[in-house]
Amino acid sequence: MENKYLGMTVNERLYVSGQIEEFDKAVKEKDIDKVISILKSVELNEDSIQPILENLNLI
DSSP: OOOTTTTOOHHHHHHHHTOHHHHHHHHHTTOHHHHHHHHHHTTOOHHHHHHHHHHTTOO
């Protein structure tokens, strides 16, 4: 399986996928399920998502 986001930062992945505004809204609303769903949709795995959630003070 090819990762079309390989080499991109999280922000770049969100921008290219057109989900950056939706992601920012989910973070602001502290909608953890939505944040995780968006991060998975840009091909991040659980090991990558956990530190992001911690950094955003969502967990």
